[in-house]
Amino acid sequence: MSQNVAFIGLGIMGLPMAKNLVNAGFTVTGFNRSPKAIDDLVAAGGKGATSIADAVKDADIVITMVPDSPDVQGVVTGEEGVFANAKSGALWIDNSSIRPDVAVALASEAREAGLRPLDAPVSGGEAGAIEGVLSIMVGGDTADFEAAKPVLDAVGKTIVLVGPSGSGQTVKAANQLIVAANIQALSEAVVFLEAYGVDTDAAIKVLGGGLAGSKVLDQKAQKILDREFAPGFRLALHNKDMGIVTSAAREAGVVLPLGALVAQLVTSTVASGDGALDHSGLFRGVQRLAGKVEAPLPA
Template identity: 50%
Template sequence: MTTIGFVGLGVMGRPMAEHLAAAGHDVAGFSRGDASRSAARNAGLRVTDSVAEAVSGSELVITMLPDSPDVESVALGADGILAHLADGADYIDMSTIRPETARDVAAACIEGGHGALDAPVSGGEAGAREGTLSVMVGGESSTLERWRSVLQAVGASVVHVGPSGSGQVVKAANQLVVALHLQALAEAVVFLEAQGVDVGTALSVIRKGLGGSTVLERKTDSVLADDFRAGFRSELHAKDLAIVEAASRTAGVGLPATGLVAQLVRSVVARGQGGSDHSALVQLARSMNGGAHA
């Protein structure tokens, strides 16, 4: 059993913390929002009243937060994680943030005598609920091996991908692939509808061929039902693609298809659908083509 402080009990963080508790770990959770704290208590989690309380006495602290500034503030702030992390305790950030932020946070933790990993995840809300997330880990391999069994409580795949920041680089690449698959699905739906072909039947065939993907497996049924309730919010995917664009500019590489789909995801947000699932790219494609279900 490990004593774990878990900060960030939102759509992804709460089920992850629940899996850790179910695996026998002593989990003390904190979230900045009243609603998320209440939901976590209702789920049976032990919820504290501050970051300091969640961190104090923990052998390991995990964060699952929305963006880079949140991680910087919570991890490195005057009353944040590093200020209260016990001697010998380690820190794992499972948020999706800028690689350079992950490197800076890890460096501060290591300077303070703590192990640090960036371990973003893929799989969305469904993967968090099912405990089947894909975890891509940057940092020292020895630190990962110390906590591998903890990460396996939330992820079906836990893979070391390189030094600090590498997890975030791989997650950024994952997000560009997912976005391109979603746009391909959106355009396929519009094309099929325009040709008068039954979309459900067509996608069932495509899913079983070379055009199949996890995106099609996860999203086809909800798209066919015109259900765009968020499994992963469009506004968060827009943030992730902005990370890809910034990192690619720094590296001096051109990613034209990524640039286009990033603009399209931002258009979904601009349409007032930032809180909708990222599969709402289907609705944008329909709107661009005068579709009745836009």
Template identity: 45%
Template sequence: MPETIGFIGLGIMGQPMAHNLRKAGFPLIVHNRHPEVTEQFIAAGAQAAKSAREIAAASDIVITMLPDTAVVEQVLSGPDGVIEGAHDGLIVIDMSTISPVATRALAALLAQHNVSMLDAPVSGGDKGAIDGTLSIMVGGQKETFTRCLPVFQAMGTTIVHVGDHGAGQTVKACNQIVVALIFEAISEALVLGSKAGVDPARIIQVLGGGLAASRILELRGATMVAHNFAPGGRIRFHHKDLGIVLETARTYGVSLPVTALVDQMFASLELRGRGDLDHSALLTYLEDLSSHRIGSG
């Protein structure tokens, strides 16, 4: 009998992830602040709960996919939260991107209530969530990871146990450094090439066939050229993630000078009202600096 999954947080990423769990045959209970989304899941055969406490009481595994550390803490340990509905043997899998330090504290708190926790943030964007091809980096006890492996396999294809509690979030921080800096590099290249008179679509074509090729270029190159910034990963969330990165770097005495610079670029874009655009809209920051929109001649 498949484990009953309680899923909290049905946003851009959470919604397709939960659908893939349902398609894989897991009994699903959902909780979300937008009733129209919940109704879609009910129509597809899932159950709904009115609170995180209610979900925890009825589930074998609770998955959270939430915006930030504060919201995860509230859902897990706040009033009417998961802990209030916890039972022996319950597993919490937090697939949000939050602080590694907070993750370790939450894991210790949940353990006091005989609840195991895995931190399992993801990479792959909305397309990976829809296709079930996410990369999932998992921190926590190995035996808990092994029990939950079929759950992860319903949502992703690269699933790696990277260490103890907080290790998943640490690896996600590393991932967000690379993604942010690649977006910035692609943006510089497009603005330079376009202002010098080269068709940006041709630039993407050439970069994608050489050493500069990347998954980000493959997935977002054409949409950047088209100025299609419908969000797969929002600027404001990536800015939040880089805050976690820099906080972690300070904790361990690591210098991340270029990451700090891109963090400020995201901050500037948020101040300009672009926080809900896709993080590839970092391109617009570079366009503003050079007073040039790519492809405009």
């Protein structure tokens, strides 16, 4: 590939995505607040930048992958941001998960700056990012989507244009609602099974082969059984996403009874000190409610 890609945000998801772009033949220049992540990208064949402005100045495509709406606003606006320093006509792909209304507003600002915006949040967690099989829901113009397809193909497997700007973030919010509800149900099922002394490994195997089977069960059940909650996707971020779900639902005038309850359960688990854990750590919140609190995990 002859295209230059600037990648802003080399975290749990961003770094493996950037590495996959390098492996696909793109020239990738990365910037991150932590210099170690930049060093890791350079070791994988990418380039490092000293600032956002430095990273994006020669980029044909700018990708942002940061935690929340204010973070995206912080890296794209201002004198040192993407909009002021990227060249006219460059694609801006935001793989972050943020509020749909913020995505719409920033897309408008990007167009005024001469950029072509796509909101393209991803699903699949750290494993999906490493393996390059993320599900990517994209909002924006069809022509821009087609232009961005080679880049998206390098990091994802299921890639769908779901509507105009902001639509990708709306679909991602729905995704996070479904995932959180599934993890909550799986956590409750494991607590229930353990209370009866069932062989949980056998139970999960047979449940996975029936209608109860899901990607959440496939990817998260063993983490719960092993009490191994190293973050692939942190609970604190899922808590943020559930806040997006509930606020967007209120703005749309729709009622999400289960979503509202699960959002509170996620918040409770985070408030109990488990925000840095993988979102399968929602299981610990169920344990607390059941009076089966285990020893705190090491910091």
